[in-house]
Amino acid sequence: MDEYDKNEILMEVAPYVSDIEFLKRIIDESRDIEDLKDKLKKMLEKEEDIIRKTDIKIVLDKLG
Numbered sequence: 001m002d003e004y005d006k007n008e009i010l011m012e013v014a015p016y017v018s019d020i021e022f023l024k025r026i027i028d029e030s031r032d033i034e035d036l037k038d039k040l041k042k043m044l045e046k047e048e049d050i051i052r053k054t055d056i057k058i059v060l061d062k063l064g
Contacts, residue, residue: 001032001035001036006027006028009027009036009063010023010027013059013062017055017058018054019052019055022052026039026040026043036063037063040059040060040063041060044056044060
């Protein structure tokens with residue numbers, strides 16, 4: 001994923017999530033938007049922290 005795509009995602013989603021550093025790390029570790037969605041879906045299944053689950057759901061919703 002190029003820097004433009006990363007910045008676009010951050011600009012779209014950052015105002016709605018509580019942990020921006022978490023979001024940045026996941027975006028940096030992703031090859032493209034589909035890879036990002038797949039990682040977030042897997043994390044959502046395993047995550048127990050309600051705040052992080054909410055953040056993940058928000059990101060997935062914004063990514064469509």
